Amino acid sequence: GENVEQHPSTLSVQEGDSAVIKCTYSDSASNYFPWYKQELGKGPQLIIDIRSNVGEKKDQRIAVTLNKTAKHFSLHITETQPEDSAVYFCAAGRDYKLSFGAGTTVTVRA
């Protein structure tokens, strides 16, 4: 099955700086790569996603890049704000199943 590795497990950044989270996946057939943000006491919420026919996608301060050859994808958050503090999960999937990374706890220091 699909195996997704996510790094780093924790990330502390100064407010206004950028944060980068990286993931690798094992199944070359995976074609959908979403990123989720989970705040305390809540379910994961989709923040951005990318499909295998696209190399990069941006939404305001958030961007995702995908390298299918190397089987890795990354999340970039620019101009971080305190409300960006949360746990972020990457996932890779195809058909009707997603495999998730272990998560990155992001702390934005004021």
Added chain:
Amino acid sequence: KAGVTQTPRYLIKTRGQQVTLSCSPISGHRSVSWYQQTPGQGLQFLFEYFSETQRNKGNFPGRFSGRQFSNSRSEMNVSTLELGDSALYLCASTPGLAGAAETQYFGPGTRLLVL
């Protein structure tokens, strides 16, 4: 449009008991997936239902089962509870029609504590 709802939100059970969790998907969504989230194992896929049929299954023992009703609401059941079943159980819904993976919308989860 209302989001995914899960009931109950919190549950305490003892070892050996069984439990049933409920999930109501977003209106119009026909696919419901269930996940177990624990600090040690992260988010792990349990199973996915579409039109009352289990379409996909993860690597969990037979104690974990589910079903889906004609209105797309889904339940999952865990029998003979073990301490290790303590977790946040999340369900997610999608329209379920695309050939490729679709965006999954998660509910707030049911936190189960087994004593």
